[in-house]
Amino acid sequence: MxxxxxxxxxxxxxxxxxxxxxxxxxxxxxxxxxxxxxxxxxxxxxxxxxxxxxxxxxxxxxxxxxxxxxxxxxxxxxxxxxxxxxxxxxxxxxxxxxxxxxxxxxxxxxxxxxxxxxxxxxxxxxxxxxxxxxxxxxxxxxxxxxxxxxxxxxxxxxxxxxxxxxxxxxxxxxxxxxxxxxxxxxxxxxVRSDKTYIKAKEEVETLLKKVPAIGGTLAAWAEKLKDSLKYLVMxxxxxxxxxxxxxxxxxxxxxxxxxxxxxxxxxxxxxxxxxxxxxxxxxxxxxEADSHTWHGLGAYKIESGQVVKSSGPPMYTEVFGKTLIELAEKDDRIVAVTPAMPGGSGLLKFADRFPNRMLDVGIAEQHAATLCGAVAMEGMKPVFAVYSTFLQRAYDQVVHDICRQNLNVVFAIDRAGFVGPDGETHHGVYDIAYLRHVPNIAVMMPKDENELRHMLYTAIRYDDGPIAVRYPRIQGEGVDWSDELRLVPFGTWETVREGDDAVALAVGPMVRVALEAAEALAAEGVSLRVVNARFLKPLDDTMLSFLAKEGLPIVTIEEGAAAGGFGSAVLEWLAANGAYGVPVRVMGVPDVFVEHGSIHEQRVEVGLTAERLAASVRALRPGKRGASAVKPLMTGTNT
CATH class of the missing domain: 3.40.50.970 (Thiamin diphosphate (ThDP)-binding fold, Pyr/PP domains)
Known part of the structure; x- marks a missing residue:
C-alpha cells in the first residue's frame, strides 16, 4: 500500500x-x-x-x-x-x-x-x-x-x-x-492570479486617470463596469x-x-x-446519503451501513426531546432554539412536529442566547438546547442580555459532565461554576430521566427569570418515566437514602455513585445518608440549616469543576451561617483538563467513584480526621 x-x-x-x-x-x-x-x-x-x-x-x-x-x-x-x-x-x-x-x-x-x-x-x-x-x-x-x-x-x-x-x-x-x-x-x-494581467490592469487605470478633464470619469466608469461584470459572473x-x-x-x-x-x-x-x-x-x-448520522458515530457494519447501537435505557437527550414535544403540544409559547445541533440536542422530531417553533441559528451561540432573551421578552417560552461546552461561548449574553434583564429563558444544557471520547474540549464541567454566581438564574440537575421530565415541566412553568436544566451524555437509569408531569418543589433537595453517620450531597449521576458507596459502607456498619441535591441554585436552605445543626460529616460530589462548583457553594453557605465545625470534603473535577476516553475511565481518573467517596466518608468520621489519617484526594478540598 x-x-x-x-x-x-x-x-x-x-x-x-x-x-x-x-x-x-x-x-x-x-x-x-x-x-x-x-x-x-x-x-x-x-x-x-x-x-x-x-x-x-x-x-x-x-x-x-x-x-x-x-x-x-x-x-x-x-x-x-x-x-x-x-x-x-x-x-x-x-x-x-x-x-x-x-x-x-x-x-x-x-x-x-x-x-x-x-x-x-x-x-x-x-x-x-x-x-x-x-x-x-x-x-x-x-x-x-x-x-x-x-x-x-x-x-x-x-x-x-x-x-x-x-x-x-x-x-x-x-x-x-x-x-x-x-x-x-x-x-x-x-487570469486574476497572472501578474502580467494585474500589472496591465493597474497601468490602464493610471493611464485613464491622466486623460485631461474626463480621465477621472473614465476611470470611474471603467471601475463600475468591471465591478458589474464581476457581480454577474463571480x-x-x-x-x-x-x-x-x-x-x-x-x-x-x-x-x-x-x-x-x-x-x-x-x-x-x-x-x-x-x-x-x-x-x-x-x-x-x-x-453520502445521510451525512448527518455519519458525521460522528460509534461502531458500524461496513457492508450494510448499520450503526451498532447499545441496548438499554434511552439517553437523557432522547428523553429531553420527547418531553419537549409533550410540553409543546399543550403550550404554544414554547420555541426551541439550537446552534447547529438539532440532531445532537434531540430536536429533530420536535422540528418535524413544530417546524415554525424550531430555530436552528447555525454555529452562533451568542446570537442564539440574545435571540432567546428577546423571544422571552415578548411573552414566549424559548428553550435554548445547547451543549454545556458550547454555552461557554455565549457567557456574556447569558449575563448581560438574559440574567441582567431577568428574562424567562429555559436553558436545556446537554452534555453536562464528562462526555467520553470527545474529551477535554467538549466536557461540560464548568457550567455550574460559571452560572451559579450570576444573579437571577436558577440551576437544576436530575438524578434520573424521570426527574428530567419533571424539571423541564417545572422550568416551563417557572416565570421568575432564567432557569437551567443540565443533564449528562449517558443513558438513563432505566426508571419508569410514564407518570404525569408535575412540579419539582423549587429550591428543595430530597433524601433518597437515610443515614446517621455521614451525609453525601450528590448532584445528578453522582446520586447513583453515592448510593453505591452507601451500600459498601453499610457492610462495614457505617450509615451514609444520600441526598439528591437537585437544585444547585438556589441551595436548599432548610436542609442545610438542619445539617449544620446536626453536625454530621458532609461529602459533596459533582461531575463538575470543584473550584467554584456546587461543593464550593455549600462551603460558602456553611461559612456565611457560622457552621465552621462541620467537617466537609468536596469531590469534583480537579484543576486539570481531562482527556478523552470512556466516561467511566474519566471518572476513575479524577476519583469520582463509589470507592473514593466511601474513603472520604471514612476519613471524615470522628477519630479519623487529621492530616495523618488519609491521603489527600485530588478531587476536592478538605475543610
Missing part, C-alpha cells in the same frame, strides 16, 4: 499524480474500515481526502502552518503525518485524540474542538511571522458551517483590512457546482469586497484542479480565499 510508505508529508512529494489519486482511495478505505470498529467522525473526513493531500503535497508542514478549524476533520492530516499505526486507539483512553492535538505531533499547530477559531489563529500566526521576519505560509481550513460563527466574520474582516499574506480554504460541503459556472471560475482565477464578491483574492468554486475531489488552483493562489500578494466544494461522506454510500 502507498499509505504504508507515508510517514511524513514530505513523503508525498515523490509521488506522481496517479499515485496521489490512488493514495486517496487507500485513505478512504482505511478510514471506513478502521472507524467501523472505533467510531469517530467519518463523513467529514471522507470529504476532505483530496483537499488534505493537496495541502500537504504543496505546503511544507510544520514549517508552513496548516490550521484546521475544529480538529475532528483532521483524520487524513493525522494519517499523512505518521499516526496511522495509532488509529485503532482513536478516541480511546490514552489513545489517539479525535481532534488536532499539539502534544501528538509537531504538525498539529493549533487545537480546536469549538469551531470558528482558525481564522483568528491564522491572523495571529501571520502577525507573529511578519514581526519575526520569517517567510513561511499560513493556511486556515474552515468549513461553511463554521463560517456562520461570529468570530469567523470578525477575523475575516480584520484579515482583509490588514492585507496579510495568508490563505483561507473554505471547505464548502453544501453547494454543488454547475459545470459551466465552474469552468468560467477556473478561467477567471487563472459568486465570491463578498470575499473580494472584504479584501481577498477569491478563487473558486473548485471541485474538492479533483486533485489536478486543486493542485493547480493552490499554485495559482500562491502567486498573489495579500489574503487569498480558495472556495473548495466537497461532498461529505465521499466514497461511502451510506455516509
Amino acid at each position: 502507498l499509505l504504508d510508505r507515508i510517514h511524513q508529508p514530505s513523503d508525498l512529494k515523490s509521488l506522481d499524480l496517479a499515485e496521489l489519486e490512488r493514495l486517496a482511495g487507500e485513505i478512504r478505505e482505511f478510514l471506513i474500515t478502521t472507524l467501523s470498529a472505533t467510531g469517530g467522525h467519518l463523513a467529514p473526513n471522507l470529504g476532505v481526502v483530496e483537499l488534505t493531500i493537496a495541502l500537504h503535497y504543496l505546503f511544507d508542514s510544520p514549517n508552513d502552518k496548516l490550521i484546521f478549524d475544529v480538529g475532528h476533520q483532521a483524520y487524513v492530516h493525522k494519517l499523512l503525518t505518521g499516526r496511522k499505526a495509532r488509529f485503532p486507539t482513536l478516541r480511546k483512553y490514552k489513545g489517539l485524540c479525535g481532534f488536532v492535538k499539539r502534544s501528538e505531533s509537531e504538525h498539529d499547530v493549533w487545537e480546536a474542538g469549538h469551531s470558528s477559531t482558525s481564522l483568528s489563529a491564522a491572523m495571529g500566526m501571520a502577525v507573529a511571522r511578519d514581526l519575526q521576519g520569517k517567510r513561511h505560509k499560513v493556511v486556515a481550513i474552515i468549513g461553511d458551517g463554521a463560517l456562520t460563527g461570529g468570530m469567523a466574520f470578525e477575523a475575516l474582516n480584520h484579515i482583509g483590512h490588514e492585507k496579510k499574506n495568508l490563505t483561507v480554504v473554505l471547505n464548502d460541503n453544501e453547494m454543488s457546482i454547475a459545470p459551466n459556472v465552474g469552468a468560467l471560475h477556473n478561467y477567471l482565477t487563472k 459568486s465570491g464578491m463578498l470575499f473580494e469586497e472584504l479584501g481577498y483574492t477569491y478563487f473558486g468554486p473548485v471541485d474538492g475531489h479533483n486533485l489536478p484542479l486543486l493542485l493547480e488552483t493552490f499554485r495559482q493562489a500562491e502567486k498573489v500578494e495579500g489574503p487569498v480565499l480558495v472556495h473548495v466544494v466537497t461532498t461529505k461522506g465521499k466514497g461511502y454510500a451510506p455516509a
Whole structure:
C-alpha cells in the first residue's frame, strides 16, 4: 500500500499524480474500515481526502502552518503525518485524540474542538511571522458551517483590512457546482492570479486617470463596469469586497484542479480565499446519503451501513426531546432554539412536529442566547438546547442580555459532565461554576430521566427569570418515566437514602455513585445518608440549616469543576451561617483538563467513584480526621 510508505508529508512529494489519486482511495478505505470498529467522525473526513493531500503535497508542514478549524476533520492530516499505526486507539483512553492535538505531533499547530477559531489563529500566526521576519505560509481550513460563527466574520474582516499574506480554504460541503459556472471560475482565477494581467490592469487605470478633464470619469466608469461584470459572473464578491483574492468554486475531489488552483493562489500578494466544494461522506454510500448520522458515530457494519447501537435505557437527550414535544403540544409559547445541533440536542422530531417553533441559528451561540432573551421578552417560552461546552461561548449574553434583564429563558444544557471520547474540549464541567454566581438564574440537575421530565415541566412553568436544566451524555437509569408531569418543589433537595453517620450531597449521576458507596459502607456498619441535591441554585436552605445543626460529616460530589462548583457553594453557605465545625470534603473535577476516553475511565481518573467517596466518608468520621489519617484526594478540598 502507498499509505504504508507515508510517514511524513514530505513523503508525498515523490509521488506522481496517479499515485496521489490512488493514495486517496487507500485513505478512504482505511478510514471506513478502521472507524467501523472505533467510531469517530467519518463523513467529514471522507470529504476532505483530496483537499488534505493537496495541502500537504504543496505546503511544507510544520514549517508552513496548516490550521484546521475544529480538529475532528483532521483524520487524513493525522494519517499523512505518521499516526496511522495509532488509529485503532482513536478516541480511546490514552489513545489517539479525535481532534488536532499539539502534544501528538509537531504538525498539529493549533487545537480546536469549538469551531470558528482558525481564522483568528491564522491572523495571529501571520502577525507573529511578519514581526519575526520569517517567510513561511499560513493556511486556515474552515468549513461553511463554521463560517456562520461570529468570530469567523470578525477575523475575516480584520484579515482583509490588514492585507496579510495568508490563505483561507473554505471547505464548502453544501453547494454543488454547475459545470459551466465552474469552468468560467477556473478561467477567471487563472487570469486574476497572472501578474502580467494585474500589472496591465493597474497601468490602464493610471493611464485613464491622466486623460485631461474626463480621465477621472473614465476611470470611474471603467471601475463600475468591471465591478458589474464581476457581480454577474463571480459568486465570491463578498470575499473580494472584504479584501481577498477569491478563487473558486473548485471541485474538492479533483486533485489536478486543486493542485493547480493552490499554485495559482500562491502567486498573489495579500489574503487569498480558495472556495473548495466537497461532498461529505465521499466514497461511502451510506455516509453520502445521510451525512448527518455519519458525521460522528460509534461502531458500524461496513457492508450494510448499520450503526451498532447499545441496548438499554434511552439517553437523557432522547428523553429531553420527547418531553419537549409533550410540553409543546399543550403550550404554544414554547420555541426551541439550537446552534447547529438539532440532531445532537434531540430536536429533530420536535422540528418535524413544530417546524415554525424550531430555530436552528447555525454555529452562533451568542446570537442564539440574545435571540432567546428577546423571544422571552415578548411573552414566549424559548428553550435554548445547547451543549454545556458550547454555552461557554455565549457567557456574556447569558449575563448581560438574559440574567441582567431577568428574562424567562429555559436553558436545556446537554452534555453536562464528562462526555467520553470527545474529551477535554467538549466536557461540560464548568457550567455550574460559571452560572451559579450570576444573579437571577436558577440551576437544576436530575438524578434520573424521570426527574428530567419533571424539571423541564417545572422550568416551563417557572416565570421568575432564567432557569437551567443540565443533564449528562449517558443513558438513563432505566426508571419508569410514564407518570404525569408535575412540579419539582423549587429550591428543595430530597433524601433518597437515610443515614446517621455521614451525609453525601450528590448532584445528578453522582446520586447513583453515592448510593453505591452507601451500600459498601453499610457492610462495614457505617450509615451514609444520600441526598439528591437537585437544585444547585438556589441551595436548599432548610436542609442545610438542619445539617449544620446536626453536625454530621458532609461529602459533596459533582461531575463538575470543584473550584467554584456546587461543593464550593455549600462551603460558602456553611461559612456565611457560622457552621465552621462541620467537617466537609468536596469531590469534583480537579484543576486539570481531562482527556478523552470512556466516561467511566474519566471518572476513575479524577476519583469520582463509589470507592473514593466511601474513603472520604471514612476519613471524615470522628477519630479519623487529621492530616495523618488519609491521603489527600485530588478531587476536592478538605475543610
